[in-house]
Amino acid sequence: MGEITKPPTTTAVLSGSEQGFATTRLDALLGWARKYSLFMYPFVTACCGMEFFSMTSPRYDVSRFGAEAPRFSPRQADLLWVVGTISQRQAPVLKRIYEQMLDPKWVLAFGTCASCGGFYDNYTTLAGIDKIIPCDIYIPGCPPRPEAVFDGLMLLQDKIARGDRTPGIVKPRQDPAAGLVELRTKAKVLA
Amino acid sequence: MSQKVVDIVKEKFGSVVLETKSEHKDETVVVEASAWFDVAQFLRDDARCDMQMMVDLCGVDFLDREPRFEVVMHLHSIRLKHRLRLKARVGDRDGDEARIKSVVPLWSGANWFERETYDLMGIDFEGHPDLRRILLYPEFEGHPLRKDYPADKTQPLVPFREGYEKLPPFDDFEGMSFGRQVFRSGKVD
Amino acid sequence: MEPIDQELEEGELELPSQPMTLNMGPSHPAMHGTIRIVMELSGETIIKTDVQIGYLHRGFEKMCERGSYSQVFPYVDRCNYASPMLNNVGYALAVEKLLDVTVPERCQYYRVILGELSRIADHLTCTGAMAMELGAFTPLLWFMKGREMIYDIMEEETGARLTHSFGRVGGMAQPPTDNFKAMVSAVIPRIRSIIGEAEALLLQNRIFMDRLQGVGKISQADAIALGWTGPCLRSTGVAYDVRKAHPYLVYDRFDFDVPVGQEGDNWDRFMVRLEELRQSARIIEQAVEQMPDKGAINIDDPRIVLPPKNDVYTTIEGTIQHFKIVMEGIKVPAGEAYGYTEGGNGELGFYIVSDGSGTPYRVRIRPPCFAITQGLGGLITNLMIPDVVPTFGSLNMIGGECDH
Numbered sequence: 062m063g064e065i066t067k068p069p070t071t072t073a074v075l076s077g078s079e080q081g082f083a084t085t086r087l088d089a090l091l092g093w094a095r096k097y098s099l100f101m102y103p104f105v106t107a108c109c110g111m112e113f114f115s116m117t118s119p120r121y122d123v124s125r126f127g128a129e130a131p132r133f134s135p136r137q138a139d140l141l142w143v144v145g146t147i148s149q150r151q152a153p154v155l156k157r158i159y160e161q162m163l164d165p166k167w168v169l170a171f172g173t174c175a176s177c178g179g180f181y182d183n184y185t186t187l188a189g190i191d192k193i194i195p196c197d198i199y200i201p202g203c204p205p206r207p208e209a210v211f212d213g214l215m216l217l218q219d220k221i222a223r224g225d226r227t228p229g230i231v232k233p234r235q236d237p238a239a240g241l242v243e244l245r246t247k248a249k250v251l252a
Numbered sequence: 253m254s255q256k257v258v259d260i261v262k263e264k265f266g267s268v269v270l271e272t273k274s275e276h277k278d279e280t281v282v283v284e285a286s287a288w289f290d291v292a293q294f295l296r297d298d299a300r301c302d303m304q305m306m307v308d309l310c311g312v313d314f315l316d317r318e319p320r321f322e323v324v325m326h327l328h329s330i331r332l333k334h335r336l337r338l339k340a341r342v343g344d345r346d347g348d349e350a351r352i353k354s355v356v357p358l359w360s361g362a363n364w365f366e367r368e369t370y371d372l373m374g375i376d377f378e379g380h381p382d383l384r385r386i387l388l389y390p391e392f393e394g395h396p397l398r399k400d401y402p403a404d405k406t407q408p409l410v411p412f413r414e415g416y417e418k419l420p421p422f423d424d425f426e427g428m429s430f431g432r433q434v435f436r437s438g439k440v441d
Numbered sequence: 442m443e444p445i446d447q448e449l450e451e452g453e454l455e456l457p458s459q460p461m462t463l464n465m466g467p468s469h470p471a472m473h474g475t476i477r478i479v480m481e482l483s484g485e486t487i488i489k490t491d492v493q494i495g496y497l498h499r500g501f502e503k504m505c506e507r508g509s510y511s512q513v514f515p516y517v518d519r520c521n522y523a524s525p526m527l528n529n530v531g532y533a534l535a536v537e538k539l540l541d542v543t544v545p546e547r548c549q550y551y552r553v554i555l556g557e558l559s560r561i562a563d564h565l566t567c568t569g570a571m572a573m574e575l576g577a578f579t580p581l582l583w584f585m586k587g588r589e590m591i592y593d594i595m596e597e598e599t600g601a602r603l604t605h606s607f608g609r610v611g612g613m614a615q616p617p618t619d620n621f622k623a624m625v626s627a628v629i630p631r632i633r634s635i636i637g638e639a640e641a642l643l644l645q646n647r648i649f650m651d652r653l654q655g656v657g658k659i660s661q662a663d664a665i666a667l668g669w670t671g672p673c674l675r676s677t678g679v680a681y682d683v684r685k686a687h688p689y690l691v692y693d694r695f696d697f698d699v700p701v702g703q704e705g706d707n708w709d710r711f712m713v714r715l716e717e718l719r720q721s722a723r724i725i726e727q728a729v730e731q732m733p734d735k736g737a738i739n740i741d742d743p744r745i746v747l748p749p750k751n752d753v754y755t756t757i758e759g760t761i762q763h764f765k766i767v768m769e770g771i772k773v774p775a776g777e778a779y780g781y782t783e784g785g786n787g788e789l790g791f792y793i794v795s796d797g798s799g800t801p802y803r804v805r806i807r808p809p810c811f812a813i814t815q816g817l818g819g820l821i822t823n824l825m826i827p828d829v830v831p832t833f834g835s836l837n838m839i840g841g842e843c844d845h
Contacts, residue, residue, distance in 0.1 A: 104468050106475045106497050107841055108522035113605050114472075114566070117590070118585035133470040150389045151475070151496045152410040154467050156311050180515065183500035184396045185388065192412040204603050276538055276778040304665050308779075308807040312794055324792065326807070327778055330665065330681050337779065361668030364815045372502070387495035396503060403503050425451055 092202070095139070095165065097127040102138035107145030109172035112204040121207035126214055135161040140217075143196075146174035146245035147187045155227060157160060159194040167197045172204050176230075179203060191228075199230045210234075215243060254279045254334035257301050261336075265291055279289050280337040288323070288340045289353040295327055295336065296358050303327035303336065306355065309365035311373035312414075315399040321350050347374055349396060354380040371399035428435055460488060463826075467496040472570040474840035476814070478821075478829065485825045489642055490818040494811075497840035502799030505804035509770025510536055510610055513804060518604040520806060520841040524785035526555045526595070532804075534689060535780025535791035536610045539773050548612050549555035549690040550732035555598065557721040557728070561632060562591045563785035564672075564714045564721075565616070571711060571834040572643060575652055580639040587635040590628045595768060597624065610771055611746045612739030622729050626825055627721050636655075636718055653708040657820045657832035660705060668812035671787020672713045673836060677705035683783040695727045710835040743773050770799020779807075784811045786837055806843040 076126045105113055116123050123129050132138040147155055159168065170190055173179040178188030188199040190196055197220065200213040213231045222230060258272050258279050268287035273280040279387030283291050285346045295303040306328040314320060319341040325385055354377035355362045366377040367386040374395035385392065391409060394401055459668035463476040475496045481489040501520060505513045517532045518525040530552045537544065544552075571583035592602040597618055599605035607614050643649050661677045674681060682699045684692040684808075700707030739746040743762045752759030775797035781790040787809030794803040813836050820836075821829050 103470075107499075108519050108604060111474075111522055111566070114570075114585060115589065115602075118589065119582055119590050120586065131470075139317050146497060146499055148496060148498055149406060149408055150498065151409065154496070156410050158468060181499045181504065183503055184401070184405050184407070185407070185498050185500045196412075206602065212442060275776055276541060278777075278779055280777075300526065305670075306668055307781075307788065308790055308792065309803070310792065310805045312803050314803075322804075326792070330679065330686075333686055335779075359668065360663070360666045361812050361815060364811060365668075368811075385495075386493075387498040389495070403500070403507060405508070 065142065073083045083208065089222070091151060092222040092224060096221040099126075099128040099140040099167075099218075100130050100132045100138045101128055101142050102133070102135055103131050103142050103144060105239060106151065106160060107172075107174065108145065109174070109204040110199040112210065113142070113144050113171065116207040116210050121183045122210070123214070124213070126211070126218070127156060128214060135159075136163060139166050141168045141194075142171055143168065143175040143190050144171040146172075146179060147190055148185050149187055150185070152193055154186050155190065156193050165220070167244060168194055169198045169200065169213060170196045171210065171213075173199050173201050174203075176201055197226070197228055199228065201231065205231070240250075254336055257295075257334055257336050260298070260300055261291065261295070263271075264294060271282050273388050278335070278358055279361070280339060282341070284320075284338040285323075285342050288338075289340065289355060289358075291357070292325070292327075292358055295338070300332075301334075301336075302329045302332050304330060306359040306362055306365075309355075309362055309369060311375050311397075313368045313373060313397065313399050315325050317338060317341075318345055320345055320347060321373060323352055323369070325355070342375060347395070347400075349373060349378045354383075356380055374398065379430055420431045444787060458483075465829065469834055471574055471792075472844060473834055473836075474810075475565075476833075476838060476840070476843075478817070478833075480821075480826075480829075482826070486790040487821055487824055487826065487829070488729070490821055492814065493817045494814060495844050496842075499841070499844070501806060501845040502804055505801050507800070508761040509767075509799045510773060510801055511771065514608055514799065515604065515606045517806070518606050519786055519841050520808065520845055521563070521789070521810075521839050522603065523566050523837075524556075524559035525604055525782045526552075526607065527563075527782065528789065529557045529605065531780065531782040531784060531789045532689075532791050533608040533610055534782055535793050536771075538774065538780040539776060539778040539793055539795055540610070540771075540805040542611060542740055542742065542745065544612055545737050546691070547733045547736035548738045548740075550728050551613060551617055551693065551738065552608070553690050554725055554728045554732070555595070557725050558591050558594060558625070560785055561725075562588050562720055562722050564718050565591075567834070568639075568711060568714050568718075571831060572639070572649070574651060574830045574834050575645070577643060577649065580642055582643075583635050583639050587632045590631060594621075594624050597621075603755075609739070609746070611742060612737075616738045622732070622734075625729050629725055633719070633722055636715065639714065644729035650708070651837075652828075653711055653831055654706060655685060655704070656707050656824065656828050657710075657835065658704055658706045659816060659820060664705065664816070667816045669787065669816065670812070671783070671785075672717060672807050673680065673710055674710035674787065674812050675699065676702035676713045678703055679732055683781060683788050687781070689782060691728070692724075694731065695724050695735060697723050697727075707831050707835040711723060714837075772797065772799055773801075779841075781807070784809055784841065784842075786842070806842075806845050807845055810836065810838045810843045811845075814838045814843050 151152045170176040175190050178186050200210055200211045202209050209231055216229045258281055261281050262269050268284040272283040295301045305328045307328045309325045313321045320343040323340050325338045342352050354366055366380055369375050370383055371385040371387050392407055460483050461482045463480050463482055467475045467477045472576035477493040479491040501516050504516050516589050517528045521528050540780045546641050565584040573581040596602050599607040612753050661679055664674050664677045678701055680701045685699055696722045700713045702713050747766055748759040753763045773795040775795055777794040779790055779792045781788050789809055790807030792805040796802040822830050
């Protein structure tokens with residue numbers, strides 16, 4: 062794989078970066094307006110719904126991203142939050158709601174069950190919503206911490222600003238092995 | 253703890269009681285499928301048993317036995333604080349002929365439990381007011397909790413999307429443009 | 442159109458009116474479980490309902506048959522996801538009933554405290570969501586604040602905020618942390634004050650009272666026949682609580698009351714849950730006081746409990762023990778048992794059939810809100826559409842548990 066190249070920055074909205082299409086001032090303005098005023102359609106089914114409540118609660122406040130306003134009609138919403146496991150029985154319902162939403166619309170798969178079916182590898186679970194509707198952001202976690210959800214939301218806002226429709230996935234910020242290194246060095250010192 | 257309930261049942265229905273068990277602090281009575289309703293009614297109405305609450309009704313699939321299914325009902329008396337497990341065996345090896353009388357006239361709460369047992373196990377409850385699938389959709393064929401139904405055999409209702417771009421594998425420097433970490437997993441200095 | 446100068450009889454002016462079928466679909470704004478209520482309406486009054494569940498059926502029982510007894514814990518967590526620790530404890534107790542073992546005393550106190558904290562989280566979510574659905578947003582936010590404090594404790598103890606998978610057959614995954622008691626003792630008074638504040642807002646509010654009192658009534662006999670248990674049954678006047686009637690763990694050592702309602706309407710269900718919050722806080726305070734500070738958490742049985750990691754890497758017995766338990770599962774002797782505890786919604790039962798191997802033959806969960814949701818159709822008949830929301834909310838139907 063080789064060397065690590067310098068990551069593209071997010072401020073280059075106007076300069077036509079390789080991944081984005083927002084090359085005019087109007088597109089940039091629209092992207093800015095859209096990303097800070099997402100009306101969500103919370104399609105909440107399961108345990109991730111508890112973290113969804115936490116996300117809207119005062120501690121992890123989703124309204125600071127401008128994404129708090131829930132609209133329970135798909136005609137009025139532009140971000141479909143698919144929160145929780147989607148069963149085969151629920152799949153036609155989800156598809157219908159997605160089809161009822163008006164463009165531009167984005168879909169956010171909240172949790173592993175919505176992203177890929179989770180550990181429910183059985184006769185009744187849909188293995189990921191991207192089998193029936195296109196999905197823009199995948200947030201892994203069972204359930205994901207609200208901070209991870211906000212990473213996903215910020216990633217989505219980033220993509221909206223650049224006009225990017227490639228799917229994105231939220232990766233953990235902290236190296237999971239970092240704590241382990243510390244423990245092992247501490248053990249060596251004590252031994 | 254409810255041994256006396258077992259004794260009362262054996263005394264009244266001696267001929268149809270196939271076996272009784274008392275293990276792990278639970279008492280079990282196995283009766284013939286034909287006597288299911290009568291025993292249940294007796295347990296509810298008799299003052300010494302007073303099983304006012306039907307706690308649970310389910311089925312268990314023993315693939316290598318004949319009769320194949322066991323219908324298991326847990327009964328509870330709030331006043332007398334005793335419990336009983338009532339069982340009956342139905343069904344042949346292929347899973348057909350699994351029929352038993354419904355206890356919905358006795359406890360209205362048995363309605364959904366019997367629907368669920370029908371849905372997942374395929375046991376037919378005669379006299380049930382509305383026996384249809386409850387947890388699965390009407391287009392589903394088969395009874396998934398049976399041992400011969402493979403666990404991952406799906407019957408999708410919505411055709412899956414074709415030809416869409418699968419999520420590309422992400423390298424360390426793709427995906428998120430902020431908060432990026434480069435992982436040195438496994439390396440300990 | 443008739444000409445204007447023709448006189449029409451009163452009876453001829455009737456407009457045709459048939460009942461209208463309305464679907465409160467699987468995706469609905471009410472904050473509890475995904476459910477579909479097909480209602481036949483005459484005006485705004487509901488005359489017939491068909492409550493359809495199963496939109497979150499995730500095949501819990503089939504999944505349990507594919508792994509070992511310990512691998513059931515993550516699945517069981519996600520059944521009643523508002524109070525996951527109660528599910529963990531319930532399932533662990535059921536398997537331990539089948540094994541005929543009892544965990545050490547310290548573990549019993551630990552399970553009680555974590556379980557009651559989960560119960561507080563569940564009731565906070567339910568009552569807060571009920572209030573929010575009626576327009577009172579503030580109590581929900583305050584209750585979420587309280588719930589976050591509980592999640593902080595759970596995160597410190599188990600590692601996860603919500604789906605802990607912390608119970609194990611024969612004990613718990615880890616012993617309590619050093620400042621467990623201090624954290625819990627600090628949180629309980631704050632939760633009490635949050636409950637007090639929310640009560641001051643809600644309980645005198647005319648609108649809140651009118652929307653809940655007298656709505657969604659059920660009689661004692663109906664509730665018992667339907668198989669209701671838990672706060673919904675206690676709201677009708679039946680003082681049945683598994684913790685008092687059939688005490689398990691160390692519940693018989695605590696002094697707590699069982700709140701009981703009178704009418705069986707939404708108001709009583711709401712008040713019973715609110716009062717149970719206080720009783721759970723009482724139990725936790727007593728348990729924190731009585732819990733021993735030293736002692737084993739897991740039972741000392743090599744066939745059930747994983748050995749310490751140090752032993753696994755240094756002794757051959759530890760390696761073999763670890764290998765056998767992980768690869769083959771805990772060998773539970775053949776038989777069956779029905780273990781029941783008081784879950785967040787009522788009697789949570791696990792009927793486990795074992796065939797002697799390490800994989801469960803059948804794990805049946807008896808979900809309390811399955812029986813409770815059965816009664817929803819009868820409750821909302823002859824009510825109006827706006828009454829459906831608080832009635833459904835007061836039942837606390839948790840989708841993962843109801844549809845298992």
